[in-house]
Amino acid sequence: MSELRDLYQEVILEHSKKPKNYGELPSANHKAEGYNPLCGDHYTVFLDIKDGAIENLSFHGSGCAISKASASMMTQSLKGKTTAEAEALFTQFHDLVTGHGNPAEDMGKLAVFAGVSEFPLRVKCATLAWHTLRAAIRGDQEAISTE
Amino acid sequence: MSTAVKTPRPAPAVGSPAYDVQKIRKDFPILHQQVHGKPLVYLDNAATTQKPLAVIDAISYYYRHDNANIHRGVHTLSERATEAYEKTRVAAQKLINAADSKEIIFLRGATEAINLVAATYGRKNVGAGDEILITAMEHHSNIVPWQLLCEEKGAKLRVAPINDRGELDIAAFEKLLSAKTKIVAVGHLSNALGTINPVREIARMAHAHKAVVLVDGAQAAPRMAIDVQALDCDFYAVSGHKIYAPTGIGFLYGKTELLEAMPPYQGGGDMIASVTFDKTIYNRLPYKFEAGTPNIADTIGMGAAIAYLQDLGLDNIEKHEAALLDYATEQVQKIPGVSVIGTAKEKAGVLSFVIENIHPHDIGTILDHEGVAVRTGHHCAQPVMQRFGIPATARASFGLYNTHEEVDVLVRGIRKVIEVMS
Numbered sequence: 001m002s003e004l005r006d007l008y009q010e011v012i013l014e015h016s017k018k019p020k021n022y023g024e025l026p027s028a029n030h031k032a033e034g035y036n037p038l039c040g041d042h043y044t045v046f047l048d049i050k051d052g053a054i055e056n057l058s059f060h061g062s063g064c065a066i067s068k069a070s071a072s073m074m075t076q077s078l079k080g081k082t083t084a085e086a087e088a089l090f091t092q093f094h095d096l097v098t099g100h101g102n103p104a105e106d107m108g109k110l111a112v113f114a115g116v117s118e119f120p121l122r123v124k125c126a127t128l129a130w131h132t133l134r135a136a137i138r139g140d141q142e143a144i145s146t147e
Numbered sequence: 148m149s150t151a152v153k154t155p156r157p158a159p160a161v162g163s164p165a166y167d168v169q170k171i172r173k174d175f176p177i178l179h180q181q182v183h184g185k186p187l188v189y190l191d192n193a194a195t196t197q198k199p200l201a202v203i204d205a206i207s208y209y210y211r212h213d214n215a216n217i218h219r220g221v222h223t224l225s226e227r228a229t230e231a232y233e234k235t236r237v238a239a240q241k242l243i244n245a246a247d248s249k250e251i252i253f254l255r256g257a258t259e260a261i262n263l264v265a266a267t268y269g270r271k272n273v274g275a276g277d278e279i280l281i282t283a284m285e286h287h288s289n290i291v292p293w294q295l296l297c298e299e300k301g302a303k304l305r306v307a308p309i310n311d312r313g314e315l316d317i318a319a320f321e322k323l324l325s326a327k328t329k330i331v332a333v334g335h336l337s338n339a340l341g342t343i344n345p346v347r348e349i350a351r352m353a354h355a356h357k358a359v360v361l362v363d364g365a366q367a368a369p370r371m372a373i374d375v376q377a378l379d380c381d382f383y384a385v386s387g388h389k390i391y392a393p394t395g396i397g398f399l400y401g402k403t404e405l406l407e408a409m410p411p412y413q414g415g416g417d418m419i420a421s422v423t424f425d426k427t428i429y430n431r432l433p434y435k436f437e438a439g440t441p442n443i444a445d446t447i448g449m450g451a452a453i454a455y456l457q458d459l460g461l462d463n464i465e466k467h468e469a470a471l472l473d474y475a476t477e478q479v480q481k482i483p484g485v486s487v488i489g490t491a492k493e494k495a496g497v498l499s500f501v502i503e504n505i506h507p508h509d510i511g512t513i514l515d516h517e518g519v520a521v522r523t524g525h526h527c528a529q530p531v532m533q534r535f536g537i538p539a540t541a542r543a544s545f546g547l548y549n550t551h552e553e554v555d556v557l558v559r560g561i562r563k564v565i566e567v568m569s
Contacts, residue, residue: 003183004516008509008567017504039508039524040538062538064506065568119512 006115007122008065011073016065021075025058034061034132034144036124041067045132053082059132064125070113071129077110083137090130097126166463172548174199174455185518188553193338193366193497193544194522196391198452205451206393209444216440218417232443235450236433239398242390242453243364243383244374249432250406252399253446257365258288260384260399261332263436264361265292267409268382269330272359275301278327280358282320282344283309283534284337287527289363293332302329309534313340313489321352328358335367339528339540340489341472341497343367350379359405365389369546370468370496372461375400387445391547392452396445399436406432413438456547464547468496471545475554482561488540499526499540502561505568510541513567517560519543 025046034043041063048056057078059071074093078086093110095101099117116126128144135144172178177197180187189197209231215224217232233248240248254260269292273279279293283306290304297304305328307320315333324331331353336343350360361382364373369390375383382405387396401409411418411429415438420428429435456464475498479485484503502510511523522542525532532538543557 004513004567007512013568039506040532041508042538064508066509122508122512125508 003115003118007119009112009115011109011112012069013065015069015072019059019068019072021058021072021079023058023060025056027056028058030136030139032132032136032144034128034135036063036067036128037145038124039064041125041128043067043071043129043132045071045129045136047133047136049083049137052084053080054078054086055080057133059129063128066116066122066125067128070126073110073112074129074133077108078133086133086137090134093130094127097123166459166467168467168548168550171459172550174201175548176200176203178548182518182520183516185516186556188517188519188549188556190543190545190549190553190557191520191522192369192546192549193389193526193542195388195394196369196546197548198391198393198448199455201455202392202448202451206444206448209447214444217443218434228443231447231450232441235446235453238450238453238457239385239400242368242373242457243385243400244376245400246376247403250400250403252401252406252433252436253441254397254399254436255395255442256386256388256397257363257384258386260382260397261289261361261363262292263399263412264330264382264384264401265296267412267436268359268405269293269296270299271408271410273297273300273302273329276327277302277329278305278323278325279303279330279332280305280307280320280323280328280353281332282307282315282334284313284315284340284342284344284528284531285332285334286338286363286365287529288365289332289334289361290530293330303327306530309342309531312491313337313342313531313535314491314493315342315344315349317345317348320349324352324356324358326356328353328356330361331358332361332363334363334365335373336364336370336495336497337489337528337531338366338497338544339499339526339531339542340491341494341499342489342491343371343493343495345493346378346380350381354379366496369456369464370461371465381405387449387452390449390452391455392449393445396442396449398449403432406436411438412436415439417441459547465495467547468545468549471549471551471554472496472498474551475543475545475557478554478558479561482558482565484565485561488535488537496545498543498545500542501537501540502565505564507539507541509568510561510564513564514541514557514560517556517563519557519560521557 027048028046030047043061097116213227217229359381362380383400388394418438488499507523
């Protein structure tokens, strides 16, 4: 049960039920779609990037609690960050959920996803929105797939 | 953690008195293990079934004593290997009551069987403007081979609708049949919904329009007695790993006159009678469709699996699983927020469900922590999910070794899911 509680922490459940920055972003100048064909998780990430900084961002779509909470908390932690900072945070987050290294101090609330590393099958859920974010920043045209 | 859930009522005694599930479970070594500190409850039998010792031992025995190539050497080992391999063909014939063992073609599984029919019968008999008719509840393996064929030939894929219970709309199905329909391809038992299709009626309707009927029997073969002559289907596809046999083996049944007229599937050794650079004469049935050295060991393993099933009796297995499904459906429906997807009147083996506001993937992870293995996702039947407007379901699917106590563990697990996620 403790492993399960590590995965499904209160913060994660709250974000999955009431996601932040949820919906389309009218001012978006970057967007990308992400899809996990294995479980049907499907998200779009919208970015408003000005002078290399993420002025605003949002997401919409559907999926499991882990993927939705991850998307919600990602949008919260990236507002105002530069795209280079976002890419760096992507790497830190990826290391966190795959159990590589300790969570960096500046990860803030995202550290609650450390429990995912005990559930290798759920890593894709936790990182789907992040992969989609990176595709949106880089302007990749094709929808991102976890497979 | 304590739960306020009352202990469910004791499991009723069901099925044939001779059907001793505790004794049967001893035949399956894999079942006796713990997962996350809990006894394994394996309810993913529609994905693949576990293998009895008889199967594991048959494969081991073959490699220890009889391994040789078949249908050639005159030496003793080759003779023994060939005999064991061909014995499985007769066992498969009897399992589905085919008229002749040469109507059984060994392949990798139901997927390859369907692809064989599409690539040989389909390529020869389907042309531009023709139609292939399937149903809205098919597994991807009974959709995509036909799409490929339609694309190649300029033919059209038609799809018969299903109702809200997940049953084929048989009137709509009949209306879609016409002189253009060359092939009708239907699942006998839906892997995502559990629906049993009225194959005999489908075949009668299709034959009235001179279409041939392929039945995907992957889910039905482990769950009910099959009689292809009574069903009057033209092709029947079976996967070994779903009938308690190894992965990578299965078979296609086809009526002799159709198989005789079909071009070969692959070229190579064993499928020929004679080869010169000018002309090759193909071998007789069934070898015309079995090019190259086949999967001998797993075929022999499948023979052991069929013997095991027939020893228990498919009718007894069907009764046992029906009792489990009834009990599970009743118990699961009592849980607030749980909905069963697929409520056909004729149904077997599969319980697909969703829980309000909880994604199936989260259900799967939490049940796994309780030792319960279920499948979550679209079950390779995305059109079915679209039909019901859901991204995925959780699916418990039963096997001949499951017990009422295991259903109770599943039900407690679902309550736990709701507790963790709320």
